[in-house]
Amino acid sequence: xxxxxxxxxxxxxxxxxxxxxxxxxxxxxxxxxxxxxxxxxxxxxxxxxxxxxxxxxxxxxxxxxxxxxxxxxxxxxxxxxxxxxxxxxxxxxxxxxxxxxxxxxxxxxxxxxxxxxxxxxxxxxxxxxxxxxxxxxxxxxxxxxxxxxxxxxxxxxxxxxxxxxxxxxxxxxxxxxxxxxxxxxxxxxxxxxxxxxxxxxxxxxxxxxxxxxxxxxxxxxxxxxxxxxxxxxxxxxxxxxxxxxxxxxxxxxxxxxxxxxxxxxxxxxxxxxxxxxxxxxxxxxxxxxxxxxxxxxxxxxxxxxxxxxxxxxxxxxxxxxxxxxxxxxxxxxxxxxxxxxxxxxxxxxxxxxxxxxxxxxxxxxxxxxxxxxxxxxxxxxxxxxxxxxxxxxxxxxxxxxxxxxxxxxxxxxxxxxxxxxxxxxxxxxxxxxxxxxxxxxxxxxxxxxxxxxxxxxxxxxxxxxxxxxxxxxxxxxxxxxxxxxxxxxxxxxxxx
Amino acid sequence: xxxxxxxxxxxxxxxxxxxxxxxxxxxxxxxxxxxxxxxxxxxxxxxxxxxxxxxxxxxxxxxxxxxxxxxxxxxxxxxxxxx
Numbered sequence: 001x002x003x004x005x006x007x008x009x010x011x012x013x014x015x016x017x018x019x020x021x022x023x024x025x026x027x028x029x030x031x032x033x034x035x036x037x038x039x040x041x042x043x044x045x046x047x048x049x050x051x052x053x054x055x056x057x058x059x060x061x062x063x064x065x066x067x068x069x070x071x072x073x074x075x076x077x078x079x080x081x082x083x084x085x086x087x088x089x090x091x092x093x094x095x096x097x098x099x100x101x102x103x104x105x106x107x108x109x110x111x112x113x114x115x116x117x118x119x120x121x122x123x124x125x126x127x128x129x130x131x132x133x134x135x136x137x138x139x140x141x142x143x144x145x146x147x148x149x150x151x152x153x154x155x156x157x158x159x160x161x162x163x164x165x166x167x168x169x170x171x172x173x174x175x176x177x178x179x180x181x182x183x184x185x186x187x188x189x190x191x192x193x194x195x196x197x198x199x200x201x202x203x204x205x206x207x208x209x210x211x212x213x214x215x216x217x218x219x220x221x222x223x224x225x226x227x228x229x230x231x232x233x234x235x236x237x238x239x240x241x242x243x244x245x246x247x248x249x250x251x252x253x254x255x256x257x258x259x260x261x262x263x264x265x266x267x268x269x270x271x272x273x274x275x276x277x278x279x280x281x282x283x284x285x286x287x288x289x290x291x292x293x294x295x296x297x298x299x300x301x302x303x304x305x306x307x308x309x310x311x312x313x314x315x316x317x318x319x320x321x322x323x324x325x326x327x328x329x330x331x332x333x334x335x336x337x338x339x340x341x342x343x344x345x346x347x348x349x350x351x352x353x354x355x356x357x358x359x360x361x362x363x364x365x366x367x368x369x370x371x372x373x374x375x376x377x378x379x380x381x382x383x384x385x386x387x388x389x390x391x392x393x394x395x396x397x398x399x400x401x402x403x404x405x406x407x408x409x410x411x412x413x414x415x416x417x418x419x420x421x422x423x424x425x426x427x428x429x430x431x432x433x434x435x436x437x438x439x440x441x442x443x444x445x446x447x448x449x450x451x452x453x454x455x456x457x458x459x460x461x462x463x464x465x466x467x468x469x470x471x472x473x474x475x476x477x478x479x480x481x482x483x484x485x486x487x488x489x490x491x492x493x494x495x496x
Numbered sequence: 497x498x499x500x501x502x503x504x505x506x507x508x509x510x511x512x513x514x515x516x517x518x519x520x521x522x523x524x525x526x527x528x529x530x531x532x533x534x535x536x537x538x539x540x541x542x543x544x545x546x547x548x549x550x551x552x553x554x555x556x557x558x559x560x561x562x563x564x565x566x567x568x569x570x571x572x573x574x575x576x577x578x579x
Contacts, residue, residue, distance in 0.1 A: 225561050435538070
């Protein structure tokens with residue numbers, strides 16, 4: 001991958017690498033920014049391994065990612081809209097002693113500086129070379145560590161090696177997309193979300209341009225503007241973006257779109273048919289994969305001339321990409337038969353070696369079968385006779401909000417800590433656009449809801465903040481005396 | 497009856513307060529989504545719909561997608577209401 005990006009810098013310095021906030025940036029400018037930051041790393045932080053990167057939307061931030069890799073180090077992205085305490089926790093967990101920020105680091109205080117991390121501003125660094133040197137990277141070297149929602153309140157670190165990342169990229173290109181340097185790629189994801197990696201690594205490897213979306217503001221309007229005004233040809237998106245522009249589908253025509261990929265959330269069939277009419281020349285694909293298996297590892301090509309395979313109106317998640325193995329198991333870890341539901345487990349080149357410094361969680365999530373290590377996704381699926389996988393639901397209380405993984409128990413953990421209450425439950429409820437939101441129910445909460453929200457904002461990222469909070473005199477209980485979550489879900493959808 | 501820019505902004509402010517359920521919100525021409533915590537993707541859609549209903553006009557898709565701030569919305573409103 002790094003060779004490919006370097007080649008793009010060398011062979012096409014005048015081509016555009018990025019389109020960020022209405023400006024184009026050439027491969028030359030990108031390469032120079034990488035060299036400048038790599039220089040800082042080599043001269044001042046040679047012994048550091050894990051490098052923090054504040055995930056802003058600008059050239060220097062992307063350059064910092066690649067500078068980290070060219071310098072043989074591991075990148076740990078930090079979300080600027082995440083609460084400082086959460087980032088501080090990640091910094092400590094991952095031992096991040098140096099972090100790059102494209103914005104001024106003067107006056108940076110509070111939890112972020114608790115660990116003694118050196119924050120280095122990457123704006124206006126001295127030029128240090130035109131093109132990064134080639135690097136031999138061993139497969140086992142960790143490229144990045146991403147932190148995802150942890151059910152006990154502590155984010156879980158997922159390390160991904162260069163071997164796994166290359167495994168994804170090899171498998172991606174093996175799918176046979178007809179793409180080249182003239183394609184225009186949408187990059188809509190926070191850099192803390194692994195889907196961003198496909199969106200920027202793929203175009204950079206082939207000399208194409210990545211069109212990015214700011215992390216603040218209204219995403220879907222920025223995205224639509226890029227799709228239309230910049231003639232985007234390849235876009236990986238989460239389905240909830242489409243849900244927002246759905247009312248306008250009849251006015252949307254994007255004949256230049258060639259590949260429209262969806263990931264991160266269940267993809268509904270009716271949304272696909274309607275969207276397909278807006279992009280008559282594109283292949284629509286549903287792709288699937290947890291962070292633990294690098295970006296995505298299953299794909300399903302949607303059809304125009306015949307019906308898609310669906311289960312409960314959710315489009316099939318398809319078949320494994322090259323290098324990935326699939327197994328469906330029952331609770332006793334035994335494989336189930338075709339057509340039978342089981343937990344989806346993944347093996348192969350794209351797997352993480354295990355959770356960051358968490359042998360317990362790793363033991364729970366990985367097992368050996370037939371000489372291969374499998375990761376338990378927690379997704380329940382069945383395989384049809386063709387080998388296409390159909391998604392049925394979750395084993396646990398993990399949900400997807402705007403494509404982000406959210407453990408409802410993580411939210412409940414924080415609410416418990418803030419309120420001291422035990423009888424609480426977070427359930428999901430579709431909003432007016434059809435996207436999943438979180439409704440929080442509390443039993444006999446005597447405090448102020450705004451205070452609770454303020455407390456949550458210091459602990460969890462914006463997408464984990466409940467859309468609605470309600471206090472009840474008594475929680476509905478099921479026959480086992482446990483909180484009746486389905487009843488709460490129904491109540492959320494039909495408040496009386 | 498042509499409305500003045502101030503009148504338009506005042507009425508837009510009312511709609512904001514209603515949609516976001518916050519009577520103390522103030523907006524000006526440069527206010528953007530990131531300035532108001534309640535202003536997310538879903539509320540954005542509701543906001544547009546409520547503004548359309550309040551002023552009895554319809555925005556085109558392109559106009560909506562181009563709103564960077566309240567000022568952009570007011571400019572388009574002035575055009576639609578003015579003549």
